[in-house]
Amino acid sequence: MSAPGAAPLPPLKGAQLAITAIALALGTFMQVLDTTIANVSLPTIAGNLGASTDQSTWVITSFAVSNGVAVPLTGWLMQRYGVVRVFVLAVLAFTLASFLCGIAWSLSALIVFRILQGAVSGPMIPGSQALLISIFPSDKRATALGIWSITTLVAPIIGPILGGYISDNIHWSWIFLINVPVGLITAFFCWTNLAGRETPTRRLPIDRVGLALLVIWVGGLQIMLDTGKDADWFSSPAIVIEALVAAVAFAAWLIWELTEKFPVVDLSLFKHRNFALGTIAFCLGYAVFFANVLLLPLWLQTNVGYTATWAGLVAAPSGAVAVLLTPIAARFMSRVDARILATISFLAFAVSYFMRANYTGDAGFWDFVWPLAVQGIAMSTFFVAMLTISLDGIAPERIPSASGISNFTRITAGGFAASITTTMWDRREALHQSRLADTSSAYSPSMQQALDHLHHLGFTDPQAYAVLARSLATQAYTMASDDLFWISGWLSIAMIAVVWLARRSVSGGGAPVAAD
Secondary structure, three states: OOOOOOOOOOOOOHHHHHHHHHHHHHHHHHHHHHHHOOHHHHHHHHHHOOOOHHHHOHHHHHHHHHHHHHHHHHHHHHHHHOHHHHHHHHHHHHHHHHHHHHOOOOHHHHHHHHHHHHHHOOOHHHHHHHHHHHHOOHHHHHHHHHHHHHHHHHHHHHHHHHHHHHHHHOOOOHHHHOHHHHHHHHHHHHHHHHHHHOOOOOOOOOOHHHHHHHHHHHHHHHHHHHHHOOOOHHHOHHHHHHHHHHHHHHHHHHHHHHHOOOOOOOHHHHHOHHHHHHHHHHHHHHHHHHHHHHHHHHHHHHHHOOOHHHHHHHHHHHHHHHHHHHHHHHHHHOOOEHHHHHHHHHHHHHHHHHHHOOOOOOOOHHHHHHHHHHHHHHHHHHHHHHHHHHHOOOOHHHHHHHHHHHHHHHHHHHHHHHHHHHHHHHHHHHHHHHHHHHOOOOOOHHHHHHHHHHHHOOOOHHHHHHHHHHHHHHHHHHHHHHHHHHHHHHHHHHHHHHHOOOOOOEOOOOOOOOOO
8 A cells, every 4th residue: 555656555554553453443443333223213213303213214315325325436535445444434533423413303313324424434445455555464364354344243232232232222313423432533543543655546437327317216216115104105206206317317327327437436347247136135145134133122022022232133143143153154155166155144134034034023132143144154255255156256346336336236235125125014014914804803702802901901982992902013024024034035036047147266365245
């Protein structure tokens, strides 16, 4: 990381290396943490800001989509202004956006600040990885990647637990405010120790039209997906307009990117079979995973009676198993066909989803934990296997662009999937509740027995009927959740077929990407 023609800068040593490595790891940790920390806090945030739980999911999807749109710009920014400068400024901007999220006075304000937070965080993960590699000796790069990888796997474990504890015991705003001291410390030590190691910069053209069209069609589609269920979809003129804007902008973007000399997203990469098939499987697999990461804690808190803390504890084993198995899986990465590892991953995902599809109203804590432990098996190989397949056969100089596209499509697909899943969840609940109501007459023996029991407990007629209605709704949401888990399982099975349409690929032993 030196100026052209200059001797390469030596790696850092001793305390300076340790402090800088920790600071870079904290930057990655902070960004990945914020992709999961808010998941278990949505009901609390909604209640505090006077919004519905459905509307609070925008807090997740807005961050995911803006982060995805920002990813294609990362390479241009780092070449134009330098990796160190861009990384430190991204950390400071992320810290400011986190502070604004913490003081948000309404759901609308919080969503705006989450969009900002996602947009400025694009360079943080690739920047931290590149800088970690540069400060270690060449024979210790595996150590650098190991630090980076473990950080990206530990953060999703701690996120739900920390988010749940803060929401239950302090105030939800602190899930964002805790980033402020961490961000300032990270920026200070990284700039202090790395400012003299800036990478070469050069003037590059930027595809402003392509970027603008990308923002319009992705933003328009996400707004349509987030607001459609409350506006009765295409019976609303606003939804129709949003759909048309997204469709027209997408068509224009496709045409522009295919003809632009320096496109913001190089679509010509999709001519490579492995890249096209790998990206499809990666996006859909991650979309299903991300949607379920959002759905389960939401259901546990709104219908099963779990606190945010306990919902976070349910999610923790998934990441813990991934951390334990990733070093073992890494030993096979350079020798085993990535399609085999991807198959193992998708099978583990499918088993996890199918295990959840049998939930009933009396499911206990361990019934929720075991499927997520199985999901951890899938996570230990999923990201590396899919990237290996996607990047196989891509020329070295095009790998940064290909990796950027892969991350952009993955992250935005996750945001879209979260909105689609919550809409399907509500619709399936309404269907099941209607069917349950049809078979639950007030004059049936079982209903009369339940009413008598409630009367015996001191409930009045209105109170007893309210309790029964709530019970029916809870059962309907359980059945709706089971439906979505079944669909998720079969989609995971379908992705195995897509993977095996690709050519054989073997990893060079790289580190897994962050599951953000």
